[in-house]
Amino acid sequence: MTKRVRVNVRALANTKAARREKRNGRDVIIVPSATLPDDVVMNNILYPADEIEKSFASLNRTPAPAGHPLINGKFVSARDPEGINIGWIGAWNENARREGGRVLLDKVIDVQTANQSERGKAVLEAVDKGEPIHTSTGLLCNLEAANGDVAYKHIARDIDFDHDAILLDEEGAATPDQGVGMFVNSAGQPEELEVINSAIDMADQELDWAGMHLLSALERRERASTWERIKSAIMDALPGASEREPSANQGEADMADDKQLEQLSAKVNAIEEGLSKIGETIANAVGEAVKPLKDHVESLDAANKAKEDAEKAELEAKVVKANILDEETAKATPLNTLRALAPKATAGKAAALNGAFGGSSDKDEWDGFSLNAAAKQKEA
Structure with missing residues (x-):
């Protein structure tokens, strides 16, 4: 024998992961959020994965x-309209x-x-503050x-989800004794169903919330601690005149002032030491963060230098072999200059100084040329 019931299943939404979007200009x-895990047992009811x-x-x-909604x-x-x-x-x-044996879903809230x-x-407001928000899934089954010998009395069949509510400042599905559910059946007639309120074991989620809020509080405290220490030191060093009792012994007053000054100096030194450590901590963190990038750049520089050194050695040999430069001069010549000379280099001879002399020809343009004959011709 089976019977139809309504079940409210309480869970927890992840407001820390909330995000904002624009949809249709809104x-x-x-x-x-999340709800039913596979094969969970609540209130002696098994909710099978299938x-x-x-x-x-x-x-x-x-x-x-x-x-x-309650009516x-x-x-x-x-x-229901109401x-x-x-x-x-x-x-x-x-x-x-x-995912992971759990039903996950997103709640979309139209801000306007x-x-x-x-x-x-x-x-x-709760979402903006990142406060924990409980949800409660209303379903029929x-x-x-x-x-057999099992740890539950019933099995949920033919599940139909009606809604997943957002709970604020209310017990929701935490108590098992809230009224009955009223639904409209296929004939348009209202029918009353037994309501079973259940809650998924949320110990891990509650612990996560507590931990996140503790970390947030510690971060706020750390940010405020520097100013509080400075403020405390100033207040201790500059007490109001009404708070001082007159002393008949000026020496005792001087000793008190000296003691206060010593205490203030110690506090200021402590503050300076703390600030210096903060700067050192930040510097170390930044250094560690950029170290992989720095190492990568240095590696690229080293590889590029090795490549250029190999190219320069090759070009030096080429221009020396072509009799464009001697070895000593070639070694002192910049890489870019060697690159410019390299195309003019032909093994065993100097390159033509001008393309008009036929530098690209295999024939030696100076063959048969006599410098003395040229000089005598010029004198004549």
Whole structure:
């Protein structure tokens, strides 16, 4: 024998991972959340992985109301017109998926619509602050009696997700004794269903929230500590005149002033030491961060220098062999100059000084030329 029931399953949303987008020209906030794990047992009911697999997609485009809508103390479907009027803050569920044996989904909150109601504003404020927000999935299912020696009494079948609510300052699905659910059946008639309120074991998630808030508090304290120490030192060094009691012994007063000055100096030194350590810590962190980049650049420089050295040695040999330069001069010649001379170098002879002399020809343009004959011809 089976019976139809409504179940509210409480979980926790990840406001730390919330992001903002523009959709159709409107601002929205997207908050990741999660619900049923595979084969979870709550209130003596087993939710099999295969049943979850068949039904989780029905979460897409369902409302994400602010709390479970109640009419006359009874739960009502979030899709019912009266349920919409009660709980709608412009939020819905989408991108339902199964990952790591868990149903994950995103809550999309239309900022403009949420700002039109007090509960919507409260949700936006909680998200902006990164505060933990509980969610509660409202679903319908048939309960099938379990057989055999098992740790549960019923098995959930034919699951149908109605909504996934956002809870603020309310117990939600934390207590098992809240009223019955009222739904409209296929004939258009309201029917009352037993409501079972359950909560997924969230010990790990609650610990994560506590840890993140502790780290945030420590970071704020660290940022404020420098100023607080400076302020404390100043206040100790400059007490109000009304706080001082007159002394008949000026020597004692001088000793007190000296002691205060010594204390102030010690505090200032401590502050300076702390600041210097902060600077050293930052410098070390930056140095470690850029070290891989620096090493890469140095490696490239070394490789480039080796390549240029090899090229220069090759060009030196080439121009020396072509009798353009002697070896000593070639070694002293810059690489760019050697590159310019290299095309003119022909093994065994000097390159032509002008292309008009036929430097590109295989024939020696100076063959048969007599410098003395040329000089006598010029004198004649």
